[in-house]
Amino acid sequence: MAIPRLVRVSESAVGDVLHARLLTGQEPGDFERQAAELAHALGATAVRVTSTGPGLVDLTLVERDVLDDGVVLEDVEPVTDLRAVRFAVGEDGQWRTRDYANIAAEVGGGVPGSGKTAGETGLACGLIQNPAVQYVVIDGKGGEDWSWIAPRAAAYTNEDEDLNVVLELVESVHRLMRARLKTQKTQRGQANFWNLPLDPAHPVVFLVVDEVQTFTDSKGMDKDTKTVAATITARLSALVKKGRSAGIITRLLTQKPTSDAIPTAIRDNASVRTAWRVLSDDAAEAILGPVVRGSAVSPVDIPVGMPGVAVVADAGGQLERVRFPYVDEHTAEQIATRTTELRRDLADLTGPTAADKAPADEEATT
Numbered sequence: 022m023a024i025p026r027l028v029r030v031s032e033s034a035v036g037d038v039l040h041a042r043l044l045t046g047q048e049p050g051d052f053e054r055q056a057a058e059l060a061h062a063l064g065a066t067a068v069r070v071t072s073t074g075p076g077l078v079d080l081t082l083v084e085r086d087v088l089d090d091g092v093v094l095e096d097v098e099p100v101t102d103l104r105a106v107r108f109a110v111g112e113d114g115q116w117r118t119r120d121y122a123n124i125a126a127e128v129g130g131g132v133p134g135s136g137k138t139a140g141e142t143g144l145a146c147g148l149i150q151n152p153a154v155q156y157v158v159i160d161g162k163g164g165e166d167w168s169w170i171a172p173r174a175a176a177y178t179n180e181d182e183d184l185n186v187v188l189e190l191v192e193s194v195h196r197l198m199r200a201r202l203k204t205q206k207t208q209r210g211q212a213n214f215w216n217l218p219l220d221p222a223h224p225v226v227f228l229v230v231d232e233v234q235t236f237t238d239s240k241g242m243d244k245d246t247k248t249v250a251a252t253i254t255a256r257l258s259a260l261v262k263k264g265r266s267a268g269i270i271t272r273l274l275t276q277k278p279t280s281d282a283i284p285t286a287i288r289d290n291a292s293v294r295t296a297w298r299v300l301s302d303d304a305a306e307a308i309l310g311p312v313v314r315g316s317a318v319s320p321v322d323i324p325v326g327m328p329g330v331a332v333v334a335d336a337g338g339q340l341e342r343v344r345f346p347y348v349d350e351h352t353a354e355q356i357a358t359r360t361t362e363l364r365r366d367l368a369d370l371t372g373p374t375a376a377d378k379a380p381a382d383e384e385a386t387t
Contacts, residue, residue, distance in 0.1 A: 023047065025078070034114025036065060036084035043076045052078055069112070081113070088112060088330050092346040094143060097356060099150035103225060108144050109331070109343035117333070117343055119293065121225070122215045125265035128288050129331075130278035130308045131297025131320070136329035137274060138166045138231065140297070140345030146356045148227065149173045152363045153219040155370065157194055157228045159187055161235030169350050173357040175226070176367040181235050184249040188256075190367070194228050194269060195256045197371045201267035214268030224365065226269045228260065233273045234282035254284065261290045278307040296320035297331045305332075309340065316340045 025041040032038070043049075049072040052059065059068040065082035073079050092110050100106050105118040131137040148154045155175040160167040163181030171177045176193070180186040201223075206212040209223065219225065230236070237254045239247045260271045273291070275282045278299060288294070288310065296308040299320045305313045309332065313319055318340040320332040329345045 028077075033081060035086070035112060036082040039080040039082070040073070041078050041080060043078060049078050052080065083112075086112070088327065088342060088344045091329060092344055094346045094348050095352060097143060097146040097150075097348060097352075100147040100154070101151065103151070103154075103219065106144070106147065109140070109333070109345045111341060111343050117335075121270060123213075123265055124270055124292055125263070126261040126271040126273070126287070126291040127293035127295065128273050128275075128283050128291045128308055129295035129297070130275045130283070130304070131299060131331065133276050134325075134328060135276075135297035135299075135323070136331070136345060136347075137276070137297045139347050140295075140329060140331065141229065141231070141272070141274065142169070142350070142353050143346040143348040145170060145227075145229075146348055146353050149357065149363070150360055151219075152221040153224045155224045155226050155365055155367075157190060157226060157367055159190055159228075159230045159236075161187075161230065161232030163235075167229075167231060169353040170357050172361045173364050175365055175370060181232075184236060184246055184253065187236055188249055188253050191228075191230075191253055191256045191260075193367050193371050194226065195260060197226065197367075198260060198264050198267040198269050200371070201269075202263065205267070213266045215265075221363070221365075223268070224370070226370065227272060228269065229272045229274070230257070231274045232276060233257075234275050234277045234279075237284070238277070238279075238281040240281065258284070258287050258290075261287050278304045280307055283307060293333075295331050295333050297329075298323040298325065298327075309334070312338075313340065318342060 023044050025043050025047060028040045028042055030037055030039055049070055052070045056068045056070055063082055065084060067083040069081040069083060071079045103121045106121055107116045107118050109117050111117050129137060145156060149156055156170060157176045158167045158170055158174050160179040161181050163179055176190055178186055178190060209217055211217050236250055239250045242250060260269060264271055273283055294309050296305055297320060299305050302321060305320050318332055323330050329347060331343055331345060332340050333343055335341050
């Protein structure tokens with residue numbers, strides 16, 4: 022391979038960066054394909070190739086893995102801009118952000134102990150400090166992993182056996198979505214929630230369903246329970262497909278990433294996907310989609326001793342490793358408690374049901 026012209030050398034969190042100008046006929050892919058050979062030749066653990074503009078590449082000589090060290094937060098900064106939400110640290114040591122505007126859904130998964138719930142806790146701690154954000158949490162594990170958020174949540178349950186309780190909550194969010202889609206343009210002037218200014222009176226609603234397989238994987242359920250599970254799955258699917266314009270973001274998490282836990286129709290409509298450590302390529306694909314099969318980055322390769330490390334897609338659609346921060350549950354409880362006044366009850370957001378309205382309607386006609 023002909024050697025490109027070295028423009029300058031700079032430092033990064035992981036090692037030196039060689040900024041180079043390509044020669045005629047060269048392209049970044051030439052260097053990506055030879056990354057392993059470049060690492061040997063330059064005495065680095067690995068070489069990362071990044072195109073920074075027409076005819077320009079950066080060759081990052083990886084001398085240390087910044088993701089080896091955990092990220093522990095003693096407090097979490099409030100999220101003020103939902104178009105730039107910090108969620109994890111990348112391999113270059115810089116924070117990654119997500120644009121949640123016009124996002125309908127996220128799917129995420131990882132084996133127990135991979136850091137999935139801890140990562141979601143850190144994200145939620147920033148979001149709940151925004152008065153224009155409300156959280157609805159359904160914890161299918163049946164434990165207390167999410168109990169910290171109860172004082173701040175618009176609705177919370179850790180019911181994992183009575184699926185009718187879960188269906189009632191999901192139906193409430195689904196009802197809110199339908200009401201907004203039908204009335205938003207008339208009442209607020211725009212059909213798309215994200216074309217309007219954020220308003221605590223019309224908050225963004227995050228619906229988190231942790232261990233979603235408890236409610237969507239019907240294997241072993243009796244006939245009646247299967248019927249309820251099928252309705253829950255149908256409502257979640259509708260929220261994933263239509264919730265964007267209503268300002269409702271559905272986050273489905275599982276430690277059993279299969280097509281039974283997260284049907285592909287739901288996964289394929291989720292624009293944000295996060296895979297913590299998993300044990301098989303099939304599990305990785307169930308979360309990230311077929312793109313993971315041809316990627317050099319896979320959640321299967323995450324060591325067991327690195328909880329919090331996950332694989333996500335960057336802004337360009339390429340997979341990369343990141344490390345989610347760890348927030349102690351007592352810190353999370355303190356944040357939830359000090360923001361309790363921002364809580365709005367889900368029933369208040371949803372409004373009265375048709376049954377609730379019937380008596381008033383009848384009185385008006387008599």
